[in-house]
Amino acid sequence: xxxxxxxxxxxxxxxxxxxxxxxxxxxxxxxxxxxxxxxxxxxxxxxxxxxxxxxxxxxxxxxxxxxxxxxxxxxxxxxxxxxxxxxxxxxxxxxxxxxxxxxxxxxxxxxxxxxx
Numbered sequence: 001x002x003x004x005x006x007x008x009x010x011x012x013x014x015x016x017x018x019x020x021x022x023x024x025x026x027x028x029x030x031x032x033x034x035x036x037x038x039x040x041x042x043x044x045x046x047x048x049x050x051x052x053x054x055x056x057x058x059x060x061x062x063x064x065x066x067x068x069x070x071x072x073x074x075x076x077x078x079x080x081x082x083x084x085x086x087x088x089x090x091x092x093x094x095x096x097x098x099x100x101x102x103x104x105x106x107x108x109x110x111x112x113x114x115x116x
Contacts, residue, residue, distance in 0.1 A: 009060060015109070016057035016073055023050025037084050052076055074110045081106035 059069025
């Protein structure tokens, strides 16, 4: 069972590590998107959230202060869901549906955090 848990942790963290890489390497585009969703200042917030994701993911992956890492990831997914994917603000049905999918994905990932 320990091997299955380790494999699950690795797969779970892979998503966050790729997201952290995007935040830290493509700050300009990420900042523009964040600002278009009302998050200001975009660039510092993207850098901060990228570091938050990276520290949280590495913590969970390496098993060092896993609870702190899981909390960091849970907070990230919750804040991202509410700030970046506020589907209730969208008027156009297709955009509303896309944002709802992203919102529920983030909430689900935050829920998985509690079982880590």
